[in-house]
Amino acid sequence: MKWSELCIQTTNEAVEPISHILHESGASGLVIEDPLDLKKERESTFGEIFELNPADYPEEGVYVKAYLPMNDVFEETVEKIKGKVSYLPNYEINIGKNYVTLTEIDEEDWATAWKKYYKPVKISENVTIVPTWEDYEPSADEIIIELDPGMAFGTGTHPTTILSIQALEQYLAQEDVVIDVGSGSGVLSIASALLGAKYVYAYDLDDVAVNSTRINAELNHLKDKIEAKQNNLLEHVAIKANVIVSNILAEIIVKFVADAWNNLEDNGLFITSGIIQDKKQFVIDELKQQGFTILEINEMEDWISIVAKKA
Known part of the structure; x- marks a missing residue:
């Protein structure tokens, strides 16, 4: 099966409601890429070790990424997600640029792609x-x-x-x-x-x-x-x-x-x-x-x- 990485460029304020929309839509392996993560001096707090690539992060706002199966309802699912996200300003939630991109991913790549972001x-x-x-x-x-x-x-x-x-x-x-x-x-x-x-x-x-x-x-x-x-x-x-x-x-x-x-x-x-x-x-x-x-x-x-x- 093919999978698609759906990436939404948005704001920190909108991360949680968009995450909820994506999960309700059947997405798996949610990833949040916030450029502020690159500036954190994390090691001074509890001693964690992070390896982050600046090229993965937006210059403005935050990326929220999720993975969707490319099945018979894929296009319909994507349109519903876009619609629900576009409606968030009605709740006074700033969604920023709201740029949406799709990238096709093979199943074997998807199975491990999102796990690299998650460490203890x-x-x-x-x-x-x-x-x-x-x-x-x-x-x-x-x-x-x-x-x-x-x-x-x-x-x-x-x-x-x-x-x-x-x-x-x-x-x-x-x-x-x-x-x-x-x-x-x-x-x-x-x-x-x-x-x-x-x-x-x-x-x-x-x-x-x-x-x-x-x-x-x-x-x-x-x-x-x-x-x-x-x-x-x-x-x-x-x-x-x-x-x-x-x-x-x-x-x-x-x-x-x-x-x-x-x-x-x-x-x-x-x-x-x-x-x-x-x-x-x-x-x-x-x-x-x-x-x-x-x-x-x-x-x-x-x-x-x-x-x-x-x-």
Whole structure:
């Protein structure tokens, strides 16, 4: 079978919604090429080693690449993707140049092409994300999250995910009950369980994400601690949690602030990420209006994470 690499030149702001569109459309092996990666002094943080080729990166914006099978519905799928991406400005999401290119790839090349981008990455003092095909020897106190990024939503090393896991690492208490809203690959659910959560309820509207959360939970031997279900945000959820974590767009977060309040125990925490600088105050105002106390605001590469408490 032939495969096609679909490349969209867009903005950092649009990476997550476009990634979601691509996965909903059946794409595999998502790759994000951000020229800012070339300028990072990563080795000074946790000691990772990266080999990046500047020729692979755009001079402006970000490349989002995915792989589609060239079957009978290929052309129709590409047109639907283009249409959905072009509609994002209606949600006040800047999609930048929105240049789309297609490159045909043989199956044997596709099978390994996207994997070269994914290596073990230490994202905090104690947590390292390791692709399932990589051999990695952890240190004594290291927490390992095994992830198959070909299943859904990338490797878990986007700044918004890193901010979320760092917040969980700081605030999650042993035996806490956690709700993960918009679970994607399940990386935050897995991190919560490995950091000591008693039980995690993972919800996503996309059944591809729900399945990926289940598969990745099993890869990490956590299927007995993580329950993944298809659901629209927190609609009809009656569970009381100590922590709710959600790494999705600001526009979506504000839609369920009241539900998050209702689903949290007293003194419970609402950890949100996926927020761009321009939308920070928008989310803060909504949280405060509901009654939340803002405990902490963290930033990484123009992305924001907020930790709020039901006081």
